[in-house]
Amino acid sequence: MGKQKLLERYPTLIRMMNYEEVVWENDYDRAMNPNTFTIEETYDAEARLSRFSSYLKEVFPALQKTNGIIESPLVEVPAFARTIDGFNGRLYVKCDHELPISGSIKARGGIYEVLVFAEKVAMVHGGLTEGDDYAKLVNCRELFAQYTIAVGSTGNLGLSIGLMGATLGFSVTVHMSADAKAWKKDLLRSRGVTVVEYEDDYSAAVANGRAQAAMDPRCHFVDDENSRDLFAGYSVAALRLKQQLDEANITVNEEQPLYVYLPCGVGGAPGGVAFGLKHVFGEHVHIYFAEPTHAPCMTIGMMTRLHDAVSVQDFGIDGITEADGLAVGRASGFVGQMMEGMIAGCYTVDDAFLFDSMRKLEETEGMFLEPSAHAAVKGAHIWKQQRGTHIVWATGGSMVPDEERYVYRQMFK
Ligand SMILES: *Cc1c(COP(=O)(O)O)cnc(C)c1O
Numbered sequence: 001m002g003k004q005k006l007l008e009r010y011p012t013l014i015r016m017m018n019y020e021e022v023v024w025e026n027d028y029d030r031a032m033n034p035n036t037f038t039i040e041e042t043y044d045a046e047a048r049l050s051r052f053s054s055y056l057k058e059v060f061p062a063l064q065k066t067n068g069i070i071e072s073p074l075v076e077v078p079a080f081a082r083t084i085d086g087f088n089g090r091l092y093v094k095c096d097h098e099l100p101i102s103g104s105i106k107a108r109g110g111i112y113e114v115l116v117f118a119e120k121v122a123m124v125h126g127g128l129t130e131g132d133d134y135a136k137l138v139n140c141r142e143l144f145a146q147y148t149i150a151v152g153s154t155g156n157l158g159l160s161i162g163l164m165g166a167t168l169g170f171s172v173t174v175h176m177s178a179d180a181k182a183w184k185k186d187l188l189r190s191r192g193v194t195v196v197e198y199e200d201d202y203s204a205a206v207a208n209g210r211a212q213a214a215m216d217p218r219c220h221f222v223d224d225e226n227s228r229d230l231f232a233g234y235s236v237a238a239l240r241l242k243q244q245l246d247e248a249n250i251t252v253n254e255e256q257p258l259y260v261y262l263p264c265g266v267g268g269a270p271g272g273v274a275f276g277l278k279h280v281f282g283e284h285v286h287i288y289f290a291e292p293t294h295a296p297c298m299t300i301g302m303m304t305r306l307h308d309a310v311s312v313q314d315f316g317i318d319g320i321t322e323a324d325g326l327a328v329g330r331a332s333g334f335v336g337q338m339m340e341g342m343i344a345g346c347y348t349v350d351d352a353f354l355f356d357s358m359r360k361l362e363e364t365e366g367m368f369l370e371p372s373a374h375a376a377v378k379g380a381h382i383w384k385q386q387r388g389t390h391i392v393w394a395t396g397g398s399m400v401p402d403e404e405r406y407v408y409r410q411m412f413k
Helices: 003-009 012-017 039-059 106-125 134-144 156-168 182-190 202-214 228-247 268-284 297-304 333-339 351-365 377-382 402-412
Strands: 023-025 074-076 090-094 148-153 171-177 194-198 219-222 258-263 285-292 345-349 389-393
Touching (some): 003 012, 012 297, 023 297, 039 106, 039 268, 106 148, 106 156, 106 228, 106 268, 148 202, 156 182, 171 182, 171 202, 182 194, 228 268, 268 285, 285 297, 285 377, 297 333, 345 351, 351 402
Parallel strands (some): 148 171, 148 219, 258 389
Antiparallel strands (some): 023 345, 074 090
16 A cells, blocks of 8 residues: 555554654454464563573672562552642553663563573583573583674663673674664673664664674574564563562452553564563553654554554654664564554654653652653553553663763753
């Protein structure tokens, strides 16, 4: 279908071309349900993460207190909720910005995919078996040094892959788009990671990384647009959230539904979490993906059902936003198709909202999240009248250096 036809059929696109904030509600009955992923893969990922816990505890002191499990707290934010006029439910933040090792939601999928690769190499060439104490992997650095891990990234995925990969001993190359923050590149280089920079956007960085990796049989390419491992790693979050809600005596049912707002870039992270949540909570969870008005690739892909066959650039939308974790022009087709039967909808957020929200959250709760994460907050504004439990998925922020926070705060005004 040509652009003109699409604009006629989906007039919301015209508003999106003008960078207006929009809401798109899904009608589930049109779902294709391609069944490309199963919950067994989620349980498999959970088990693998627990096999690695003794190793992770050994190499990352921050994981001592959780026994090698990478998890974040769920925190109620009543003072912040009061800044939302007429908010009816209870508001929580899922603090993935505090996730150990890399301070973003990518510490779920990204680290998991590196562990999958490490386990494979160690089992084939290092004599590792499933029943072993994985702490012995500290002795495999020389083996891992013969292998390369490559990834294309807007920033946080590169950080997670780079920090985990380098710790294990792999040689890591991160292909980064021009809009990636300098401090992330500097941090990676300080850990011995090779950073290749691209003037083009994120898709170009991924395409180049993928092509280079394909030429090297000892190179594993982390494919953000298509990876099942990433998706599996993210999906484990839902099992852990269920446990946290239980511990907090929060029930999820018809009277007390769960609303979850997830910032969306290419779609893997929110998609994986959504997949798990839908399995755990069924019809009582309502999941919305949040995107910047300047990079609404998933909203366009879902609305038109064209998924990765369309990009924001096709509609003259520039992809330029301060929410660098969400600065993606084309969504994952694999994730988009699966989400047709799972998410309640998508919405877009103006950058100005992000900075306003950053100020309010710091003032009321003393909590700093990077701009991308604040896209989730808008959902609590849009669906404020719904009773029940609302969760803002805070996808990143704790590793943002003080100088950068200062720069952001100047934008509050
Ligand atoms: C990567 C990222 C997201 C979105 O994840 P995708 O898998 O790209 O959809 C959201 N917020 C932050 C801070 C991120 O780094």
